[in-house]
Amino acid sequence: MEEIKRTVLRWTLANATEHGGKASSKAVMGKILAELPGWKSRIVELSILVDQIVDEVNRMSPEEQQFQIKKVGLPERKSEERRGLPDLPSLQEYKTIVTRFAPNPNGPLHIGHIRAALLSHEYARRYQGKFILRFEDTNPENAMLEMYEFIKRDLRWLGLNWDEEYYQSDRVEIYYHHAEQLIKSEKAYVCDCDVEIFRKLRDSGQPCPCRGLSASENLIRWQKMLAGGYTEGGAVVRIKTD
Ligand SMILES: [Zn+2]
Structure with missing residues (x-):
């Protein structure tokens, strides 16, 4: 008391x-x-x-x-406000911290982008890690050529510098390779269902019929996709999630 x-x-x-x-x-x-x-x-x-x-x-x-x-005496004041970012948890597990900022070059950066870019950059620098700039430009419909430079200019203006720069559109072969591996190991499948039907099934927690196809059946569909055998949007590769 x-x-x-x-x-x-x-x-x-x-x-x-x-x-x-x-x-x-x-x-x-x-x-x-x-x-x-x-x-x-x-x-x-x-x-x-x-x-x-x-x-x-x-x-x-x-x-x-x-x-x-x-x-x-006066009470000991705990530091009431924390200045700066909190440390990342359980860093011992990792050798290096690698962060990436991955804008879609379909418009200039907005404040939400900047937040992500700053956090990624700050953490990479704090832990002497690597900060990667990667353009998510695999959808040719919305990539705008002038935006690549605009985005880089804005990042530099913010004082951010990146260690590596990638364009996803240059790396499509790599993604194809991984997609094929996932299909082969039955972790992904090719779905050609009508979008509306698929959505209804998904919303009611039901798998679409394509999910049950064998890896070899899916690989045939995959080859057909790459060969342009489907109309645009006629088939998609889906990851098997819960
Ligand atoms: Zn399907």
Whole structure:
């Protein structure tokens, strides 16, 4: 009990000092509960104590308050606001931190992009890792040629520099290779269902008939896709997720 009284007195004195000699019970309660959350279950008891001490302190002269502060001390303040980004968890597992910013060059960067770019850049630098700029430009319909330069210029203007630069459109063969591996290991399948039908099945938690095809049947469909045997959007490769 003596301990909690002392804690309340410290916070009350601190609050009074900040507010022209008059502490507020509400503010003091907030501080105590933040510091000692265990008191939430004894809140009535605590608030009686706080009211009593606040009343005592508020009736003291400024000199008396200063005298009390010298006697009991002010509360140790935990650093209330954290400056900068928190550290990444469980870094020991990784040798290097590699982050990437992957804009679609279909327009200029907006504030949401910038946030992602800054976070990725800052973490890569903090851990002496690598920051990659990768243009997600595999949809020829919406890639705008002038945007590649605009985006790079804006990133430089923000003070961001990247260690490697990639264009997804240059790497389609790599993606094809991985897609084929996924199909072969039955982790992906080629679906040629009508979009509306597929959506209805998905929304009701049902697999579409294509999901049950064998790897070899899917590989035939895959080859047909690459050979242009489907109309645009007529077939898609889907990953088997839950
Ligand atoms: Zn399907």
